[in-house]
Amino acid sequence: MRVIGLDIGEKRIGVAFCDTKSSVSVPLKVIPAHEVMENSRAWRMLLEDNEPELLVCGLPKSMSGAHGKQAARIKNVAERIAQTAQLPVEFFDERLSSAEAKRYLREQGLSEREMRGKLDSVAASLILESWLSRQNDGHHA
Numbered sequence: 282m283r284v285i286g287l288d289i290g291e292k293r294i295g296v297a298f299c300d301t302k303s304s305v306s307v308p309l310k311v312i313p314a315h316e317v318m319e320n321s322r323a324w325r326m327l328l329e330d331n332e333p334e335l336l337v338c339g340l341p342k343s344m345s346g347a348h349g350k351q352a353a354r355i356k357n358v359a360e361r362i363a364q365t366a367q368l369p370v371e372f373f374d375e376r377l378s379s380a381e382a383k384r385y386l387r388e389q390g391l392s393e394r395e396m397r398g399k400l401d402s403v404a405a406s407l408i409l410e411s412w413l414s415r416q417n418d419g420h421h422a
Contacts, residue, residue: 284333285331288339294317318362336366336370386399
């Protein structure tokens with residue numbers, strides 16, 4: 282199955298892709314949030330190029346596992362994106378994805394400025410990888 286992962290932020294949305302047969306996720310790009318919400322040409326082209334069957338969206342929880350205002354906002358945005366794209370959406374805990382993405386990029390030698398354009402797509406990729414390993418373990422989120 283072809284899956285697009287989303288890391289939804291206030292201003293940007295990180296996008297990653299995976300095919301469940303290969304179980305490797307790839308950061309694709311970071312798109313301004315308003316472009317995804319407006320179903321811009323760039324977003325539609327990304328969907329056409331990758332032909333996903335599912336969207337997996339990171340959903341922030343507090344460290345205690347509770348959903349807050351941010352989770353409700355992201356869920357709302359993700360459901361609107363999924364409806365426009367005519368794709369089902371699943372949510373996956375993203376508590377540590379951004380911190381993990383930042384650590385990974387720092388290990389690659391990137392400065393804070395160089396990270397800016399990559400951080401959200403790497404976080405989306407980490408969300409997808411976590412989702413994939415959960416699928417492969419036979420547990421569904």
